[in-house]
Amino acid sequence: MQLNLLFKALLLSQQLYASEATTSIPQLSVELQEANYFSNDPATFVTICQGSNCQSAAEGYTGLSRQDPVTTDSLVTVGSNSKYITAIMTLKLVDQGLLKLTDKLTDFFPEYGQWGEVTVRDLLNHSSGIPEYVFSKEGINRIVRSAFNWHSRKWKPYELINAVAKQPSMYPVGTKVEYNNTNYVLLGMIAEKVTNQPLDQLLKTQLFEPLGMNSTYLSLPEDQRKFRVSGYMVANLPFPGWFINTFSRKIKKIGSYLDTTNIFDSSFVWAAGGIISNTSDLTRLTYALFHGEILKPETLAEMKTTRLGSVLGMPLQYGLGLMKTPSLIGDGFGHGGLVPGYQTITNFFPEKDLTLTMSCNMGPSQLYAVYNDFLSRLQKPQEDKPFIESDAVKSDNLRNDGIHLRLKGHLAEDTTNKVFFRDAFGYAEVKEHGKTSLPFSTFEAIAKEANGRSELELRIKGSLTFLDLQAQAKVSLPFLTVIIDQSELRGATDTLIESSDAQRIFAFKGLAQVTPGGKEDLCVTEIIDLAETTAIQIVGTSEHGFHSQDSIKLAGNIPLRKLTKDEKVPELEQRNLKVCSSVSH
Numbered sequence: 242m243q244l245n246l247l248f249k250a251l252l253l254s255q256q257l258y259a260s261e262a263t264t265s266i267p268q269l270s271v272e273l274q275e276a277n278y279f280s281n282d283p284a285t286f287v288t289i290c291q292g293s294n295c296q297s298a299a300e301g302y303t304g305l306s307r308q309d310p311v312t313t314d315s316l317v318t319v320g321s322n323s324k325y326i327t328a329i330m331t332l333k334l335v336d337q338g339l340l341k342l343t344d345k346l347t348d349f350f351p352e353y354g355q356w357g358e359v360t361v362r363d364l365l366n367h368s369s370g371i372p373e374y375v376f377s378k379e380g381i382n383r384i385v386r387s388a389f390n391w392h393s394r395k396w397k398p399y400e401l402i403n404a405v406a407k408q409p410s411m412y413p414v415g416t417k418v419e420y421n422n423t424n425y426v427l428l429g430m431i432a433e434k435v436t437n438q439p440l441d442q443l444l445k446t447q448l449f450e451p452l453g454m455n456s457t458y459l460s461l462p463e464d465q466r467k468f469r470v471s472g473y474m475v476a477n478l479p480f481p482g483w484f485i486n487t488f489s490r491k492i493k494k495i496g497s498y499l500d501t502t503n504i505f506d507s508s509f510v511w512a513a514g515g516i517i518s519n520t521s522d523l524t525r526l527t528y529a530l531f532h533g534e535i536l537k538p539e540t541l542a543e544m545k546t547t548r549l550g551s552v553l554g555m556p557l558q559y560g561l562g563l564m565k566t567p568s569l570i571g572d573g574f575g576h577g578g579l580v581p582g583y584q585t586i587t588n589f590f591p592e593k594d595l596t597l598t599m600s601c602n603m604g605p606s607q608l609y610a611v612y613n614d615f616l617s618r619l620q621k622p623q624e625d626k627p628f629i630e631s632d633a634v635k636s637d638n639l640r641n642d643g644i645h646l647r648l649k650g651h652l653a654e655d656t657t658n659k660v661f662f663r664d665a666f667g668y669a670e671v672k673e674h675g676k677t678s679l680p681f682s683t684f685e686a687i688a689k690e691a692n693g694r695s696e697l698e699l700r701i702k703g704s705l706t707f708l709d710l711q712a713q714a715k716v717s718l719p720f721l722t723v724i725i726d727q728s729e730l731r732g733a734t735d736t737l738i739e740s741s742d743a744q745r746i747f748a749f750k751g752l753a754q755v756t757p758g759g760k761e762d763l764c765v766t767e768i769i770d771l772a773e774t775t776a777i778q779i780v781g782t783s784e785h786g787f788h789s790q791d792s793i794k795l796a797g798n799i800p801l802r803k804l805t806k807d808e809k810v811p812e813l814e815q816r817n818l819k820v821c822s823s824v825s826h
Contacts, residue, residue, distance in 0.1 A: 273300035281668035288520040320578025323516040328562020365561040370410035418550025422513040429512025457518040472582020501582035610666035633776035662686035695727035764821035773800035
């Protein structure tokens, strides 16, 4: 009932698909504006439907210059949602009798005899054991070469497969599920073979045109390029900024970010990740799929039957080109997609007859947290007022050394009754001698009893790059911890704390040595500068502090100072933390 009431508030007028792409609801716009503020992403897009009543909104800018606003017609690369689309196309060919799930790869391409037992089903659910071409040594080399090659290389599908064609299977076919781009390039090649049509034309005539997906392309036409927004990622490539800006026309370093819009041609990920679209079109597809407009019921049931697998070491439930994801409103069925500069998620939630698609032009990004934050509010709507930043916490007022912090999340309790942040996302701008370094991008928060008082502990840290994930070695990540005495937070729904007292607010910054098993070894390089004033603004508190509220929003400016090697800090000693050996005397 609460979900329906929220939609009555959100959907100011009943709109059907014919007009949803041209109308933006004020409430949705406010949600996206706040998402952009806390994440610092240039733009966020959403389309949401309950049943066939749908609305779209877009907020933000086409680039980091924040000059040209986005619209609901703006286009993004949807990444691995391309696998979802390729899977639907493949299963439609099964329904048409042109393919069988039991057909073998070698029935179409006998030259891949080393993978002779792999079937269409194995490719669809990532159980083939065929090696991954993107994250192979040759694949990574291709990405790096592409970034520093002034010419746009267009790849043929067989050229992608050639990167791993001489390699044996990673595991016996069917025994494991490991997410893999190679599988979907091969599926695209099979679709072309059995229909004798180019994949882009096949998708257009079999899916995009019949469903009215007029803004979706495997090969982006020249006259549509103006609608594609620029994409960005944190500038954590192992090259200095001057080198990137001098020797590459594909990427450009802008402050703490890289413009990766043209890092490689979409043909490099093709059927596995190269499709360009928008949230409106992806929602049309997802709605049509789960309302029986594309596949036979028995085929859709096969698609939804999932197995436990992994993607880059993380667990996932994967069907035939479909992910099943638990949420506060029941299991969602759909897919996510990430390429450098863009991230997109689409899901159908059958318990609520709800379809929700979100995109942003930052990737990797915190879009999953933003997405789940939005779902949380659907489940438990509240009278949230937009966050209005106080002057004291604006980034312009941060001194030469310190952290400007923004953070949003929801509170939950674990099985031990500890309170923690769920779906936390935010932005932390680090200044050292007036210069900005890479932003933090991973956020945790715990409300706990410590040192004889109730504290809110915020933990913010850098994130692993895909190169780090492949390295299987110890990685050094920066982190920041901010500790706030909860007694400061009770009795007001909008609290501004300005303090130079370590008992009220304490903060420290340092390095976490992370081993492949996940163990962290922490040391501290900087602590809060009590000679300066710290300003923290928090919305969402009550007379009970953080223990009874759901949505918490925080912004602050925290001055820092360098530690000396032998300096004794009681607050650090209480937490068994050491000063990093690299700090100077």
